[in-house]
Amino acid sequence: MLNQKKFSYITKGYGHPLILLHGLMGGLSNFKYILDFFPKKGYKVIFPSLPLYKMPLLLTNISNLSKYIMEFLVRIKVRKVTLIGNSLGGHVALIVAKKRLDLVHSVVLTGSSGLFEKSIGYNFPKRENYEYIKKKSQEVFYDPKIATKELVDEVFNIVNDKKKVIRTLYLAKSSIKYNMSRDLSMITQPICLIWGKQDHVTPPEVARLFHRLLPKSELYWIDKCGHVPMMEHPEIFIKILEDWLSKLNLNNENYFCKI
Template sequence: MDHVLKEEKGFSYIEAGEGETLLLLHGLMGALSNWEDVVNEFSPHYRVILPILPIYDMPLLTTGVRALSKFVHKFIKFKKLSNVILLGNSLGGHVGLIYVLAHPGYVKALVLTGSSGLYENAFGGSFPKRESIDFVREKVQYTFYDPAIATDELVNDVFVMINDRHKVIRILAMAKSAIRHNMNKDLRKITMPVCLIWGRDDKITPPEVAVEFNEMLPNAELHWIDKCGHAPMMERPVEFNRYLKAFLDKIKK
């Protein structure tokens, strides 16, 4: 991603464009680059902001999805944002759900893709602790329908991450927090427009998760992308952006 990473007041983020704000939240092992095609497509017409979630910088005792939601609120207040359209993938979607329940007045609409919050089959049921690069490659490929999306660079990034004890401890703590914080009883309270864009071949948050979200969220719409796994905005960016644009057009002021 070519955009410059800004560092201000303890926040690291990318910002591009002007207009209504799209705030993008990455997943547990995701990166800002996961949203690159969304930034490129929408920054000519929207103000697109991607903060780095401080998953590895929190005190271990407070590492969890609620703490990330509080961080998002601090960031929104710091940037003086309002009427935000919040987009989240995987853990980022889960954090978005918790945030809109706590601070609905700051958010206009929510977009979820491969979101946790109901059920997540992380890494295919096992966590790759200090294993061989081939094992890690297999687990990263599990994220996508097309294994070619798991590039050497992506695999190496994950391999380095899971061989960092400090990061592994927080990844596991965050994953456990996400499992504990099930959103089942809260979804009906979220009445704002919600767009669900889901890979039909997502093995981490499978299709039945999207169906359940769609049934329980009062004002939701669900769109499927065929031959697509857990990160549609990476694997099928053209289709993802088409659904996103249609939703944004629908909710324009």
């Protein structure tokens, strides 16, 4: 039996479950607007905190993160969910969707890894240089002002924490190694791709390749937008997502959620 105490999560609202999956160095703040909006529209929004820095080092990889989410969904007795993943979280969502068709109704990917991503400093050659970390953090966005001092401080603290930075490197390398180009044709759930036109981490050609390889995918673009669209253009992102979800007949899906 799984131990519920191992899971850390936030839940809000009632209705069809939306599971939010953050990326490396991501967190709840990435999904603030989704968490505020969708519970008012008849959805249950669930944010599990991924144990990026809590797994044993040799088990710190994207496969085990995906197992963690599958265990989490089973533990809270939920099925036919919509997974919403950014960056590494999108990669996790794809693995879970492939392996557990019974748990996953649909998937939303934004700036997802899984095919190709450009390094945003995984080797951290100047990790003690605050201005360097600030510049790298700003490069994630089209508008550098989105990288607030609070966000930069958080990244700076992570990359200067030896245990955290080692696990970040392990996860980044495992993500690159776990290429899903041969798996995507087997993922048959509806997929919504929401991409920043100026994403330099997972560039537009990555979105187009996802769209071509995923059988039931739809691709939407947001202009003047980088790697984290739900932070940079939350109103546009939410509009696209709400319209797409409305087409899925989610009220007719049979799901149960314990929490």
